Amino acid sequence: MYRTKTCGELRLSDAGSNVTLCGWVQRVRRMGGMTFIDLRDRYGITQLTFNGERINAELADKAAHLGREYVIQVTGTVAERSSKNPNLPTGDIEIDATGLEVLNRSDVPPFTIEDETDGGDELRMKYRYLDLRRSCVRRNLELRHKFALEVRRYLDSQGFIEVETPVLVNSTPEGARDFVVPSRMNLGQFYALPQSPQTLKQLLMVSGFDRYFQIAKCFRDEDLRADRQPEFTQIDCEMSFVEQEDVLTVFEGMASHLFKSIMNIDIETPFPRMSWHEAMSRYGSDKPDLRFGMPMVEVMDIMQGHGFGVFDEAAYIGAICVPGAADYTRKQIDELTEWVKRPQIGAKGLVNVRIQADGSVKSSVDKFYTPEVLMNLAERMEAKAGDLILLISGVNVTKCRKQLGELRLEMGSRLGLRDKNNFNCLWVIDFPMFEWDDETNRFYAMHHPFTSPKPEDVKLLDSDPGAVRANAYDMVINGVEVGGGSIRIHDSELQHKIFEKLGFTPERAEEQFGFLMNAFKYGAPPHGGLAYGLDRWVSLFAGLDSIRDCIAFPKNNAGRDVMLDAPSRLEPEQLDELYLDLKPIPEK
16 A cells, blocks of 8 residues: 555554555755654645654655655654644644655745745646645635535435536527537537526426436636636526425525535525615615625705705715714725726715714715705714715716615725625525617516516516516625526417517527427426526635635636646647638737
């Protein structure tokens, strides 16, 4: 055997036993005639001691000349450590080495392989196989493994069956862009990589599988950010003979199970339900962070008509009350104003109103407002002495709400109210069925074309489609959408009507989704489902700011794998075989 123990399992109770360990050299320390080595494997770190007085000169010299990341095999006796390390599980023992074999040498690594590394993001991505040796990164992947096991355990207990669906599917241009794959056997035609297994899991419901799930790879060719990658993993689920409340109950049960089994946290169920309209009006986001208060309040009736042109011409005036921030300095207020004026936020400016310690009110627009009006504002905001009211206005209601919502999150962060160790879960429901696009002059599905409208709103499809609510729901935790789904349309006639509202011609609908419509003719049950973002869940549990750190081999912000140097150009022979004639790439 290469080893009899791992580097993470030996304890003081093992003292006196002879062992063989294998691993990577983390660190070498030489002190007189002694050489100390920290040996690392996936399971932990064990200190090795080479005592020059007790071993032969050749072995002592070999140990003294080991380099970082050398792969070695060592034999020796477990001994109590004289200088214990309380930060290591193995910190009470060391190995009094009697044998050493170098299994593989290593070049000097491009960065230190420790939790506090000196390697930047791009460098660590290029050498990701080295980055994965760091315990902090490895723990994220171990958490991911445990998470997937608990998902399967819970869903199996609820009667779900795991079914794999194809990775080479047809292209559906609605929604995000597809990644496409040319077919050599069918020249001029292309597969697409699935954005989700949506239609396939609906077909499984038609097939009578009743409860399906899959931990599925999905692909979207869209711009990247911290919580997006071109390929990602979702926990894809579907159920037959259910209404919305049935789905919510099963999957908040799953969330509760995951919190308890992985984090040992008891999450109270049922989760609160909040309508999309309330989320947008009170928090400026369809994924509100409810770990703290500071809801947005519309104050048009109080602040308009007093000669302040910015407000008098606005279509929206909203405010948040920041507790205990009335002592913000002029410099801090100016910095906040510049923050909201950044292109990422896009506000024109910021008005502030302070509630002084004596209860009086002072604002940046005192010359336009009487103390009585400002006191009315303070009462509306339920502001107390020492609080700061911040106001944003504009002519576009939706944009203003989003701007104020971003400011709310920023103030929550500055005040330390967004603790990653606190978790607040809720369902956002009753989304609009459609969203209008002025550029193309048509409606788009807010979720996807197979989402069912609320039964009571079906009558509005012809008269007022913009008012139709979807039977859709998102699970939100700490301001992160960790999953979403809907009750699906199972009636062919209603599905054709939705396609019509989305601008599909009958021919186009048949070409792209005829297989699904034909399946519905053979008895489709009422069904609905949900998809969780596994990467987002794991990053939330790990307290990460980016999903990249819980993916073994992620892409960078440009969608590139700098380790594999992908994507890359194909050889001309490969292109010829596919009859692809690529145009010259324009210079940037």
